[in-house]
Amino acid sequence: xxxxIKKEYENLVKYYEASGGNSxxxxxxxxxxxxxxxxxVLAKNSxxxxxxxxxxxxxxxxxRILIKKGHKAKNPVHLCFGMLPREGKQIIRSEIxxxxxxxxxxxxxxxxxxxxxxxxxxxxxxxxxxxxxVEYEETHFHGKSGGxxxxxxxxxxxxxxxxxxxxxxxxxxxxxxxxxDYEVHLASCAxxxxxxxxxxxxxxxxxARESIYLEGEHSSGVVKTRMxxxxxxxxxxxxxxIGMAAYARGHVDCTEIIMDEARAEASPxxxxxxxxxxxxxxxxxxxxxxxxLLTLMTRGLTQEEAIxxxxxxxxx
Numbered sequence: 001x002x003x004x005i006k007k008e009y010e011n012l013v014k015y016y017e018a019s020g021g022n023s024x025x026x027x028x029x030x031x032x033x034x035x036x037x038x039x040x041v042l043a044k045n046s047x048x049x050x051x052x053x054x055x056x057x058x059x060x061x062x063x064r065i066l067i068k069k070g071h072k073a074k075n076p077v078h079l080c081f082g083m084l085p086r087e088g089k090q091i092i093r094s095e096i097x098x099x100x101x102x103x104x105x106x107x108x109x110x111x112x113x114x115x116x117x118x119x120x121x122x123x124x125x126x127x128x129x130x131x132x133x134v135e136y137e138e139t140h141f142h143g144k145s146g147g148x149x150x151x152x153x154x155x156x157x158x159x160x161x162x163x164x165x166x167x168x169x170x171x172x173x174x175x176x177x178x179x180x181d182y183e184v185h186l187a188s189c190a191x192x193x194x195x196x197x198x199x200x201x202x203x204x205x206x207x208a209r210e211s212i213y214l215e216g217e218h219s220s221g222v223v224k225t226r227m228x229x230x231x232x233x234x235x236x237x238x239x240x241x242i243g244m245a246a247y248a249r250g251h252v253d254c255t256e257i258i259m260d261e262a263r264a265e266a267s268p269x270x271x272x273x274x275x276x277x278x279x280x281x282x283x284x285x286x287x288x289x290x291x292x293l294l295t296l297m298t299r300g301l302t303q304e305e306a307i308x309x310x311x312x313x314x315x316x
Contacts (some may be wrong), residue, residue, distance in 0.1 A: 008084070009035060009042040012111065016080050019111045019141040019172065019271035025078045033078040036061055038090050050077065050104070058123075060091025069099035069131070074260035077104060081120070082111035086147075089119045094133065096126045103133040108141045115176070126156035126164060133163040144175030146202050149177040156183070158190040160216065167195040174234070175204040182209070188216030188245070197226045197315040200233030200262070211240040214277065216247035225254040228311040241270040244275025250279040257288055257314060259307070
């Protein structure tokens with residue numbers, strides 16, 4: 001590793017650790033991992049049963065992760081994607097293939113601490129084999145300026161008896177502009193849960209379109225969204241479950257809290273194309289619960305502190 005790459009790596013890992021990431025996992029041979037700063041792969045590690053390949057492409061980085069047939073990963077795969085400069089564009093095209101009977105958990109951290117004009121584009125394809133399981137936990141840490149545009153898209157196909165669960169969490173900093181577009185197709189007895197939890201403030205703008213197509217008998221899926229918006233932040237949420245086979249079960253659950261001049265729109269979409277499919281939804285948009293607020297304030301919290309507690313509880 002030359003000095004420039006070494007410095008980039010060390011700086012990114014410092015932010016990764018400060019944001020709650022396990023930096024030891026990035027240097028351990030026991031963990032599969034990738035570290036990418038901008039469009040440069042700084043480090044990667046494959047393990048027994050997990051093969052990671054990366055290459056430079058014209059507009060960014062391509063990464064392919066294969067979990068071999070029957071492999072049950074004891075340790076999660078750690079992914080560190082970030083940009084340390086104030087300006088720039090990061091494009092990552094990824095492909096995750098979990099072969100039959102395998103299981104794996106991904107812990108991804110996306111870090112943009114200094115962003116003033118950063119664009120992060122993530123295009124993912126996920127194939128979950130028969131009776132395989134993939135969990136993908138993506139946590140974002142942004143700076144305070146709101147100068148980041150995050151545009152993740154995922155297309156996932158889950159074969160018979162497989163499971164795919166994905167979560168998108170913004171834990172720190174301004175959301176900036178976020179535009180999520182996830183689509184999951186389920187075969188018979190397959191299942192999926194898509195979760196998004198985001199806190200917007202200032203002029204933040206958040207869009208989330210998450211869809212689950214219940215194509216196989218006895219398939220099941222849940223789309224769950226939690227938003228908390230302050231000041232002049234805006235959100236548009238579309239959660240969709242489509243029941244296309246007998247005994248398919250789907251549910252959309254959206255809750256948003258708005259404060260100040262924030263604006264929120266939620267459109268739960270449920271459809272059934274088979275008489276034995278069942279899909280349901282619930283959506284709620286409103287202000288902070290006054291009873292909860294007063295209860296917390298009587299215990300010594302200021303109004304702002306009480307609101308923070310309620311928002312944290314929603315996003316937890």
